[in-house]
Amino acid sequence: MLTLEKYKTKATRHDCPSCGQKFVFTRYVDDAGEYIADDVGRCNRESKCGYHRTTKEHFADNPTERAERASRPAYPRAVSRPKPEAKPFDTIPRTYLEQSLTGYDRNGFAQFLLTRFDAAAVSQAVARYLIGTDGGRCVYWQVDGQGRIRTGKLISYDPTTGKRRKDTNPNWSHAELKKRGALPESFELAQCFFGEHLLKAEPSAPDAIVEAEKTALIASLIFPEFVWLAC
Template sequence: MTTHRFILEPYKGIATRHTCPACQRKRCFSRYIDTEKRISFPDHVGRCDHEQKCGYHFTPRNYFDEKPEAKQELYEKSSLYVSSHKIKTTSTSFIDEETVKRSLKCYETNRLYQFLTSKFGESSAMSLMKKYHVGSSKHWDGATVFWQIDRNNRVRTGKIMLYNPNTGKRVKEPHSHITWAHSLLHKSGFNMKQCFFGEHLLAADKIRPVALVESEKTALIASYYLPQYLWLASGGKNGCFNESSLSALAKRSVVLFPDLGATDYWQSKIGMIRNYGIEVQLFDYLENNAPESERKEGYDIADYLLQIQPDEAVLQTMNRKNPHLKTLIEMLGLELVNVQRNSS
C-alpha cells in the first residue's frame, strides 16, 4: 500500500525507464509521479539507478524548493495537506574539509587545469583553482572536482567532471563524465542540498556585484577576464533557483548570464529572485544576437571571452570573424590592454 503521495514510477517495462539527465545513460532513470495524478513533474525530477557511479537524485522536495509557486498551487488545488512525513525535511549533509584538502593537488594531471594553463599561464590558472577550491579526482584520469562550499564554509558536495585539455569541453563520449563526490565516498543517507559554486567567496567580498552563470568552468574563465564581478555558478539551467540558495544573495546586486537557449527560463525567475531582496539584471545581448550555429552549440559567455587575446591585431581579426565581439567587450567594460593579469 502506497504511503507517500510522490513516488518513483514503478517499473512497467522499458518505457518507464529513461535517460539520466546527469550521466546520460539510457533506461536507468526513474521519474517521480504523483499518485493522485494532480501534478506532472518535469523530466529531470527523479533518480538514477547507478547510485555509485552517478548518484543523481532530484526529489519532489527539490522541485518545490525550486518552484515555490508550484507548492502554493498544490495547496490551493488539493484538500490534502502535504504533511512533513510525505515530503521529509531532513538536515543538510556535509563533506569534511580534510577530504577537500586532499583533492587540492595533482594539478599537473588535471585536464581542466591544463586547459586553463594553455590560455592564461600557470600562475593565473593556479590562482583560479585555489580561489575556487577546485580539486582533482582519480575517478577518471585527469578529472576535476568542483566543490560546492557555502557562505559558512561548509562543503555541501563536489561535482566531478572530465574535460578535454585541448578544447576545454566536457568529455561526453562514450558517456557523459559527471558524478558526485558523496556518491563515490559511499555516504549512505546523504542529503545533498546544493549551493552556488563559489558561494564561499561572498563572505569576504561584500562589495563587488555578483555575476551568475550556469557552468563552473565558465565562472573560472569569466573571473579571469572580468574581475569587476564576483562570479558564481548555478551548476545548470535549473540549478539553485530556490529559497535556500537565493538567500545567500540577499541584498546583493546580481547580473544573470544564462547560456544561449536558457535566457527565457532565467528571465522567468527574475520576479522570484527579487522577492528575496536581490537587485537583479539579465544580460541578454548574446541571446538576441547570436547566430544559429552558436545557439546549436549552446554557447555561453566563456566561449566569447576565450576568443579575446591581448594582442590588438589578433583582436581585430577576431572582430572581423565575429562582429558582435567588439560590442560585447564594450558592454562589459573589458580591459583589453591588460588582459594578462591576476584573477584574484
Template sequence: MAYQLEKYRNRDSRHTCPKCGKPKCFTYYVDEDGQPLDKSVGRCDHESECGYHYPPKDFFRDHPNREVIEARLSPNRITAKVSHRNKSIDTIPMEYVTRSRSNNSHLIRFLFSLQKDNEPVLKQVLDDYHVGVTRNGETIFWQIDKDKRVHGGKIIAYNKEDGHRIKDKGVNWVHSLLKKQGVLNEEWTLSQCLFGEHLLSSSANRDKVVAVVESEKTAIICAVQYPDCVWLATGGKSQLAIDKMKVLAYRSVVFFPDVDGYQEWLERARAFSFCRSVRVSDVLEQNVTEADRMAKIDIADLVLREWQSLRQYREDTPLARAQRMIREMTERNPALQTLIDSLGLVPVVDDG
C-alpha cells in the same frame, strides 16, 4: 501541499524522462514523504538536448480538480514543509577538499596552455575556488557555502586537447564515491548551493558585483578574465532557484545565461527582489552567430576564443606556420607523413 525536486540519493532516485525516453535522468517533484505528484511532473537532466520541465504549478493549472483534492487531503502540509527545510544539511569533511586540490586535471592543464603569461592569476583563482582533481584527471568543482560548509563535489570529465566536456561520461559526485567506500551512509542527502558561494564571505568581495553563470568552468574562466566581479555558478540552466539565490540578498547581481537560456533567466530573475539590483545580460543575444546558437555557447566560449587567438599570435613564427601547413597537408594526405618519416625530412624556413 508543497512539492520539491527529489533529492539525489543514488541512480535509482532518477527515472525515465517522459519526453526523450532516456533512463536515469528524470527527477520527480515529490512531497515531504517522497511521493511523486505524478510521473509526468519533473525535470529532465538533459537541459539542452531535451529541456523537459513540468513543474507542479503547471500540472495543477492543467488539472484544476487535482489541486482541490490535494488541499482537502492535507491542509497542514505546507506548514509542516516549512519547518522541514530548517533541518541541518549533510556535508562532506573539508579534508577531502584539501586533499583533492591540484592543477593536474585535463581541463586545468588546457587552461594553463592558454594562460602562460598569466599563470599566477589562474593559480590564485583555482586556489580561491578549491578546484580539485580525481586520479583520472577529472575536475572536481566543490560546492562550499558562505558558512564554509561543503555541500558536495561535482566531478566532470573534460577533453585535454580542447577543454570541452566529455558528455558521454556524464556527471559524477564525490558523495556517491564516498558512499560506495562506506565513508558516508546511504541516507546522506545532497543539498546543493552555488559554486563559489564561499567567496561572498570574503571582506575583499563585500562590495563587488556578483556575476552568476550556469557552468562552473565558465565561472573559473571569467574570474580570471574579469576579476572585478565575484563569479558564481548555478550548475545548470534550471538551477536558478530562489532558495539558492537568497545568499545574494542586498547584493548587486548580473546574470549571464547561456545563449539558449536568456528568456528563461529573464523571467526567473524577476523573483529576486531581495537583491539590491538585478540585471540579466544580453551580451550573447546581441553578439552571437546562428552557429553559436546551434552550439549553445556561453560567455566563457567568447573568452576562450580570445585566449586561443592570443596563443596563436604568440606562436605564429615562420617555423610554426610551416609546421601547421605540414600538419594540414598530412591530414588530407596521410601518405605524405609516411614519406616525411621515411626520409627524415624537417621543415626549414628562411628568416631572411
C-alpha cells in the same frame, strides 16, 4: 519600507519574469519580509536583460493594493511565529576537499586554462574557487558561506580543447563517497552555488551567476573583480 530582498540563499533569487533566467531576479519585500507581486524586482543581468520593475510602478498600476497592505494588521513581531526549521542536511568532511587540491598536471581543465591564461592567474583562480583534482577529473566543490562542503561536481575535460570528455560521465563527490562507504547512505544533500564561499569572503564584490562552473572560472580570469557563481 520596501526594499530589495537581501541575499540569503539561492532561494532568495528568483526566475526573471523578463529574460526567464533562473536565480537572477531579486524581488522587493516589505518590512515583514513579504513579497510584493512576483514581477516586482530587479534582474541582476544588468546589461543582458536590465529588467527592473519598481514598487512605485507596481502601486501606480495597482492603486488599491497599497491601501490594502497598509490596513493589514501589523506583523506581530514580538510574538512572531517560530521560523520554520531549516531542513537539515549533511556535509562532506573538509579533508576530502583538502586532499583534492593537488594533481593539476592531471586535471584536464587546469591544463586547458594554462594554454589560454597566465600561469599565475590560473593558479590564483584555481585556489580562489577551490578547484580540485580527483583521478584526473576536475572537482568543482560547492562550499557555502560558512565553509560547509555540500558536494563536488566531478567532470573530465580534454586538456587541448577544454571540452568535456564524452567517454566519461560527470558525477558527484557525495555520491561516490557514499558508494565507497565514506559517507552514510542517509546523506542528505543540499546544494549551494559553486563559488558561494566567496560571497562571504569578498562581500563587496558584485556577483554574477552563470550556468556552468567552467564558464564561472573562465569569466573569473577575465573579470576577477566579480564573484562568479554557477548553479
